[in-house]
Amino acid sequence: MEKPSASTWHYGVVARWWAEFNEGGEEIDYFRRYVEAGQPALDVACGTGRLLLPYLRAGLDVDGCDISEDMLALCREAAAREDLTPTLYAQAMHELDLPRRYRTIIVCGGLGLGSSREQDLEALRRLHEHLEPGGVLLLDNEVPYADAGLWKYWLKENRADLPRPRREPGERRSGKDGAEYELRSRVVEFDQGRGRADAGTRRLRPRPRSRPVQRRRAVRGRRLPRLHRAARPLR
Numbered sequence: 001m002e003k004p005s006a007s008t009w010h011y012g013v014v015a016r017w018w019a020e021f022n023e024g025g026e027e028i029d030y031f032r033r034y035v036e037a038g039q040p041a042l043d044v045a046c047g048t049g050r051l052l053l054p055y056l057r058a059g060l061d062v063d064g065c066d067i068s069e070d071m072l073a074l075c076r077e078a079a080a081r082e083d084l085t086p087t088l089y090a091q092a093m094h095e096l097d098l099p100r101r102y103r104t105i106i107v108c109g110g111l112g113l114g115s116s117r118e119q120d121l122e123a124l125r126r127l128h129e130h131l132e133p134g135g136v137l138l139l140d141n142e143v144p145y146a147d148a149g150l151w152k153y154w155l156k157e158n159r160a161d162l163p164r165p166r167r168e169p170g171e172r173r174s175g176k177d178g179a180e181y182e183l184r185s186r187v188v189e190f191d192q193g194r195g196r197a198d199a200g201t202r203r204l205r206p207r208p209r210s211r212p213v214q215r216r217r218a219v220r221g222r223r224l225p226r227l228h229r230a231a232r233p234l235r
């Protein structure tokens, strides 16, 4: 697989975590109103289909796009289990180049993950290009300084304790696939120059029940405000 042009952590077991545990949520109905009112629609950063699958189930004309082929593969698998065959594109949003134009484009939890400010600006241009005239773009955006717990790292003396130690094992969750999953994160470094928290480590451990840990993967991520949500639905 080609190396993606923006770095995110939604691959391998992290993608499986998403497919296993990230279902439902108020965003589905929030965005649905706009999708119903303006089709065809495009779900950019659709992931494993948390929003896309309910829309397809309802017969809405929605395509999906994501930078992570792993997320898309799991989305496709879930769709196939319901005899749905979505049109999915593996593209970074700042390189978006699709054959179709859309009445509605939604981006839920995807803008600014692991991308640069320049890439985000280009993404907005591309999203605009992919709208039909009068079309609607809807996106959410988490501001980089939303997590007050990270503010202390603006002070050099506080950055001395980075990287933070690994956390103690926490609660495991059982997946439908028969494996147990655990997700841990820690602050690794802070990039003051770019004006935002820069990197983190996520760890997820799936293991078959009654057997020792089988796989372990650490994923470098960005945008620490999101890393602090690790115990909640992973962004």
Ligand SMILES: C[S@@+](CC[C@H](N)C(=O)[O-])C[C@H]1O[C@@H](n2cnc3c(N)ncnc32)[C@H](O)[C@@H]1O
Binding pocket: 006, 008, 010, 022, 044, 045, 046, 047, 048, 049, 050, 051, 065, 066, 067, 068, 071, 091, 092, 093, 094, 107, 108, 109, 110, 113, 114, 115, 234, 235
């Ligand atoms: C937090 S998940 C959200 C998935 C889905 N929208 C949802 O709400 O369930 C973020 C998704 O954005 C994708 N992503 C991150 N950066 C991206 C980029 N530059 N272009 C396209 N997709 C991206 C990731 O691969 C991941 O699937």
